[in-house]
Amino acid sequence: MKKLTVTLTFVLYCITSLFATDTIYVKINLKKLVDKKLKIEVNNNKETSGHYYFPKSIYGTYNHQNAGSKCNSFRTSKGVDIIKEDINSVKIPQCTSFEYYSNFNKWDYLSPEGSVAIKDSVFVFNWYSIIGYFNNTDKTPYSIEIIKPECLKPYSTLEHKEANDSTLTLYASNYDELIDKPLMMFKSGVKTKQFTCNSKTFNIVSFSSTDENPVDSIYNDLKRTVEIATKYLRYPNKEYTFFIYATKNKTTHSALEHKDNSVNTINMNRMFTQTYSILYSMMIHEFIHACYLPLVVRSNVIENFDYQNPKCDEHLWLYEGVTEYLTQKVKYTSGYYTKSEFIKEMYNKYAEDKMNKRNFIRLRNASLTKLSKDIYSWYGRRNYGTVYNRGALVAMMLDIEIIKSSNGEKNLFDIVEILRDRYTHKSFDSKDIINEINSIVNVERIISRYIRGRKNINPKYIFGVLGYNVLNKKEEKSYYYVKIKSVKYIKTKYGNGMVISKSDINKAFGKKELTILKINNKANPTLEDIHISASKMNLTILRNGKIESITFNKLLRRTKSKHVKILKNSNNKNDMVANRFWGQTL
Numbered sequence: 001m002k003k004l005t006v007t008l009t010f011v012l013y014c015i016t017s018l019f020a021t022d023t024i025y026v027k028i029n030l031k032k033l034v035d036k037k038l039k040i041e042v043n044n045n046k047e048t049s050g051h052y053y054f055p056k057s058i059y060g061t062y063n064h065q066n067a068g069s070k071c072n073s074f075r076t077s078k079g080v081d082i083i084k085e086d087i088n089s090v091k092i093p094q095c096t097s098f099e100y101y102s103n104f105n106k107w108d109y110l111s112p113e114g115s116v117a118i119k120d121s122v123f124v125f126n127w128y129s130i131i132g133y134f135n136n137t138d139k140t141p142y143s144i145e146i147i148k149p150e151c152l153k154p155y156s157t158l159e160h161k162e163a164n165d166s167t168l169t170l171y172a173s174n175y176d177e178l179i180d181k182p183l184m185m186f187k188s189g190v191k192t193k194q195f196t197c198n199s200k201t202f203n204i205v206s207f208s209s210t211d212e213n214p215v216d217s218i219y220n221d222l223k224r225t226v227e228i229a230t231k232y233l234r235y236p237n238k239e240y241t242f243f244i245y246a247t248k249n250k251t252t253h254s255a256l257e258h259k260d261n262s263v264n265t266i267n268m269n270r271m272f273t274q275t276y277s278i279l280y281s282m283m284i285h286e287f288i289h290a291c292y293l294p295l296v297v298r299s300n301v302i303e304n305f306d307y308q309n310p311k312c313d314e315h316l317w318l319y320e321g322v323t324e325y326l327t328q329k330v331k332y333t334s335g336y337y338t339k340s341e342f343i344k345e346m347y348n349k350y351a352e353d354k355m356n357k358r359n360f361i362r363l364r365n366a367s368l369t370k371l372s373k374d375i376y377s378w379y380g381r382r383n384y385g386t387v388y389n390r391g392a393l394v395a396m397m398l399d400i401e402i403i404k405s406s407n408g409e410k411n412l413f414d415i416v417e418i419l420r421d422r423y424t425h426k427s428f429d430s431k432d433i434i435n436e437i438n439s440i441v442n443v444e445r446i447i448s449r450y451i452r453g454r455k456n457i458n459p460k461y462i463f464g465v466l467g468y469n470v471l472n473k474k475e476e477k478s479y480y481y482v483k484i485k486s487v488k489y490i491k492t493k494y495g496n497g498m499v500i501s502k503s504d505i506n507k508a509f510g511k512k513e514l515t516i517l518k519i520n521n522k523a524n525p526t527l528e529d530i531h532i533s534a535s536k537m538n539l540t541i542l543r544n545g546k547i548e549s550i551t552f553n554k555l556l557r558r559t560k561s562k563h564v565k566i567l568k569n570s571n572n573k574n575d576m577v578a579n580r581f582w583g584q585t586l
């Protein structure tokens with residue numbers, strides 16, 4: 001085996017015996033990428049027929065990807081065309097091998113579950129989007145041969161070997177494992193780091209298409225937090241890899257958990273603030289998934305995830321809400337957050353949840369269990385943030401309630417640990433888990449009111465218990481009004497920065513789509529150029545096929561008063577619950 005990188009070396013064992021029978025062989029030649037389309041050759045090594053499927057969704061995303069929509073032009077290796085049955089399924093006639101094209105144009109930016117193909121430079125394969133399966137309940141292994149330009153360095157937690165600089169072979173023991181371990185290949189722009197703590201090795205593979213690589217900014221905080229957290233978090237594997245993919249394109253701040261790795265994508269555009277603290281939080285969150293919920297402790301529904309008819313059970317609040325809450329607790333216990341920063345973060349979740357509740361009327365009828373179960377529905381998708389925000393707040397309430405009813409003997413993390421002991425080697429029954437938690441420690445009040453019920457969360461109570469008062473305060477807020485061509489006034493989106501967004505401009509000119517060609521005569525303007533400090537800004541725009549010039553004049557400033565809630569440390573410091581809460585390791 002050729003030495004890979006310092007970050008990803010491991011022992012290959014028993015490959016010949018593992019892959020001797022019934023292996024699906026896949027061949028991909030990256031040198032033949034044309035128009036962002038790659039030929040995928042699949043060989044069963046025996047004459048067979050059957051359905052070949054792509055997932056409608058993969059677990060962890062709770063969204064429909066319809067991976068099959070990115071794969072087309074199927075035919076047998078003898079040249080017989082194969083017609084697709086529907087988006088995600090293809091009926092393969094009797095043959096030994098067949099081929100098709102994966103179209104990377106369909107991924108216009110990288111999300112953590114997406115894939116990228118940029119000739120001779122960057123390839124990211126989330127395998128489910130390019131390789132299908134015959135039957136996801138069986139355990140057929142995969143062997144994938146990749147012919148690649150020599151300059152590309154591969155990174156994956158899948159077992160792999162390089163026969164030479166241009167031939168890479170990867171092995172997966174089944175489809176579940178394949179889609180859990182993406183492959184990334186880069187020519188340049190990558191920084192790798194590695195550290196070891198508590199006998200576990202942590203790798204960071206950080207790609208950036210910009211001058212800045214985020215690993216330089218987050219490495220120390222991440223390392224210190226993981227070092228402290230792994231003293232009590234039980235990560236089951238020997239090695240874990242954080243993948244970071246940073247660009248200035250449309251990429252969102254987002255991440256996806258896997259059993260021994262996570263993919264974290266961030267947008268480096270300066271319009272976004274707090275990029276690094278968001279990245280750091282996402283990385284901790286995904287790592288906690290790999291220690292507990294739902295990658296170790298999960299229900300039968302998630303364990304036997306149906307890629308064709310994806311469903312979630314009633315416990316997405318448990319998988320995401322509890323994980324998000326533990327993330328904030330880890331940030332506090334590792335010293336990244338002070339007490340008041342922790343409280344502020346949790347209060348922000350409360351405020352965001354309250355705002356969502358106002359915006360989405362249908363949500364008022366959904367308890368956390370109902371929303372979890374309906375997450376693939378129209379209203380579920382629109383209220384996705386609720387499982388994180390309200391889910392994390394309810395997890396905090398559970399933590400407080402458990403400390404209270406066990407007289408300080410237990411907390412939420414102890415319960416998660418008990419569930420881990422019980423369900424590491426088997427999945428739990430979706431119907432029983434809430435009752436089971438309730439039988440370990442009585443939290444019926446929280447379950448019936450806030451998990452199965454729809455009672456509003458009282459911030460004065462939950463923050464008050466921890467020694468923080470919620471106070472109302474009047475705050476003045478300023479807005480700029482901009483006059484355009486002496487015709488219309490528009491209110492800018494952000495009060496203080498004097499930012500005019502494209503949607504502001506669209507608002508002023510009707511909803512017609514327009515392109516900004518120049519700002520103050522500067523061609524190819526970036527988002528930063530839209531910030532204006534002067535009293536005038538000239539835009540050259542393309543609208544309805546015509547080039548027009550418009551001028552923005554800063555006109556006046558109005559202030560509006562608004563009630564805000566702030567949190568203040570109270571003197572309630574001798575309370576048992578608060579002492580236990582702030583004093584515990586998690």
Ligand SMILES: [Zn+2]
Pocket residue numbers: 257285286289319320323
């Ligand atoms: Zn998550």
